[in-house]
Amino acid sequence: xxxxxxxxxxxxxxxxxxxxxxxxxxxxxxxxxxxxxxxxxxxxxxxxxxxxxxxxxxxxxxxxxxxxxxxxxxxxxxxxxxxxxxxxxxxxxxxxxxxxxxxxxxxxxxxxxxxxxxxxxxxxxxxxxxxxxxxxxxxxxxxxxxxxxxxxxxxxxxxxxxxxxxxxxxxxxxxx
Amino acid sequence: xxxxxxxxxxxxxxxxxxxxxxxxxxxxxxxxxxxxxxxxxxxxxxxxxxxxxxxxxxxxxxxxxxxxxxxxxxxxxxxxxxxxxxxxxxxxxxxxxxxxxxxxxxxxxxxxxxxxxxxxxxxxxxxxxxxxxxxxxxxxxxxxxxxxxxxxxxxxxxxxxxxxxxxxxxxxxxxx
Amino acid sequence: xxxxxxxxxxxxxxxxxxxxxxxxxxxxxxxxxxxxxxxxxxxxxxxxxxxxxxxxxxxxxxxxxxxxxxxxxxxxxxxxxxxxxxxxxxxxxxxxxxxxxxxxxxxxxxxxxxxxxxxxxxxxxxxxxxxxxxxxxxxxxxxxxxxxxxxxxxxxxxxxxxxxxxxxxxxxxxxx
Numbered sequence: 001x002x003x004x005x006x007x008x009x010x011x012x013x014x015x016x017x018x019x020x021x022x023x024x025x026x027x028x029x030x031x032x033x034x035x036x037x038x039x040x041x042x043x044x045x046x047x048x049x050x051x052x053x054x055x056x057x058x059x060x061x062x063x064x065x066x067x068x069x070x071x072x073x074x075x076x077x078x079x080x081x082x083x084x085x086x087x088x089x090x091x092x093x094x095x096x097x098x099x100x101x102x103x104x105x106x107x108x109x110x111x112x113x114x115x116x117x118x119x120x121x122x123x124x125x126x127x128x129x130x131x132x133x134x135x136x137x138x139x140x141x142x143x144x145x146x147x148x149x150x151x152x153x154x155x156x157x158x159x160x161x162x163x164x165x166x167x168x169x170x171x172x173x174x175x176x
Numbered sequence: 177x178x179x180x181x182x183x184x185x186x187x188x189x190x191x192x193x194x195x196x197x198x199x200x201x202x203x204x205x206x207x208x209x210x211x212x213x214x215x216x217x218x219x220x221x222x223x224x225x226x227x228x229x230x231x232x233x234x235x236x237x238x239x240x241x242x243x244x245x246x247x248x249x250x251x252x253x254x255x256x257x258x259x260x261x262x263x264x265x266x267x268x269x270x271x272x273x274x275x276x277x278x279x280x281x282x283x284x285x286x287x288x289x290x291x292x293x294x295x296x297x298x299x300x301x302x303x304x305x306x307x308x309x310x311x312x313x314x315x316x317x318x319x320x321x322x323x324x325x326x327x328x329x330x331x332x333x334x335x336x337x338x339x340x341x342x343x344x345x346x347x348x349x350x351x352x
Numbered sequence: 353x354x355x356x357x358x359x360x361x362x363x364x365x366x367x368x369x370x371x372x373x374x375x376x377x378x379x380x381x382x383x384x385x386x387x388x389x390x391x392x393x394x395x396x397x398x399x400x401x402x403x404x405x406x407x408x409x410x411x412x413x414x415x416x417x418x419x420x421x422x423x424x425x426x427x428x429x430x431x432x433x434x435x436x437x438x439x440x441x442x443x444x445x446x447x448x449x450x451x452x453x454x455x456x457x458x459x460x461x462x463x464x465x466x467x468x469x470x471x472x473x474x475x476x477x478x479x480x481x482x483x484x485x486x487x488x489x490x491x492x493x494x495x496x497x498x499x500x501x502x503x504x505x506x507x508x509x510x511x512x513x514x515x516x517x518x519x520x521x522x523x524x525x526x527x528x
Contacts, residue, residue, distance in 0.1 A: 019224040048371040129496040195400040
């Protein structure tokens, strides 16, 4: 129930198009996180097949693929969501917002931690690709369509392919 | 019925892979626009939940997310379509073609008009992101993967991240 | 059965997150290729509607759209897959790996061969757009988010919008 309240508050804040309580259950972000909570639990108890089965079902329903192994903090919001891929060893902090088409993926075949770590308050714009075992610092912003292959320092904004720092952004902006 | 005829003519023109009449009903572009006509009607009459419910269903079926509030002109064609997101306050003119992965989205949390206005005959290439309350002028073309954050003048072609004008394109080209 | 064994071996190699045999049936790459084998057969026998019907069903289930006309070699692997679009006249060689969001598409309305030819051992990163009747040479790699509009020579790596050659990559790297 806490999760429900938290999400309701969050979506109300994040999405200006939100109109009524029941819409909550139409939000892919909400639906996929319910699934993920169960599949992550199953994953931790080594029911890998069942865990993956649930995450695939969630993907068919929402277009969002979160591997059961991914660890996700509080107030995580995925706007729209179609095409999002989140890898097995991804860590996501609190208050993170990502948009549709974002990948938090790997770049090689080695076992172990191979996906990004996203710290608190990060915003990742639509279709940005964040690849490899890198760290995205607190309050960082990643522009739409960026391809991020290196660490991003806290409070920085990066854009482009490959992603480079942008100088002159200070005000909080929602990069959809 | 007019809409059916219009779409049939349109798809026949746009897609060289189109082979027979009944294929029309397999086109996500056609299916999602039927849904959108209903959900937009419901939205205008303030049945917001039902409207959103239909648009979410359409998204699950087609991979295309059109907010019930979006206003769309005639002869609108979405090729392939998976991953398309069209925001609440988007206006789309006549004879517009967009490809899969395109976003017509917002960049901040303010209420009011926060999504793009697309004028007549615009073509938007695959995975292009068009963000904010900007205007894309008549006959403009946006290249695949571009991130457009500023107005685009009529008859111009823009490409890249962030999108810049391209000089030497004159002939009509379909930028998939 | 050969196809099943081939795919099992392939996915075991490609995906470090793969854990148990039955997971195979959860892989969109596997599911969509089963569908494609049938729809391609129907296409060759000119049952175009049925062929397209199957490919659309496969797309709803997996998020991967492969036109029934596309010709695909052995050991083809699509990682994650949501948002992939493969056009009618695409040829794909052996041992090719592509990631989610990749387009192998066309740039104009002419009939005939209008989609890319992908040679053996090519790797195409997430959300890369490969457009037009171009040839991607053996062992080439295409970076995430790249937009490729020209031929790529064998053994080269290209990145960016539009995609340009990258000098200093020699070791085999998996560009997710």
